[in-house]
Amino acid sequence: MTRTYIIDQEQKPTEEQLQEVFAAGKQPIVFDEDSPELSPAMYKAFKSSVIQRNRKKNA
Numbered sequence: 001m002t003r004t005y006i007i008d009q010e011q012k013p014t015e016e017q018l019q020e021v022f023a024a025g026k027q028p029i030v031f032d033e034d035s036p037e038l039s040p041a042m043y044k045a046f047k048s049s050v051i052q053r054n055r056k057k058n059a
Contacts, residue, residue, distance in 0.1 A: 003020070007013060013021075031037045038046065 005013075005017060
């Protein structure tokens with residue numbers, strides 16, 4: 001289940017929110033038909049597109 005929180009820049013996350021984030025980070029990644037594992041070629045293409053996006057964003 002996905003939870004969404006909107007936190008202002010001045011606002012600090014609560015201890016409960018921090019615990020949820022750390023607990024989620026310890027969970028294994030589960031791949032399924034909606035989110036399959038990327039092949040090495042697809043991973044390389046995705047990484048390349050992120051680099052290009054970041055270049056445009058910083059320019």
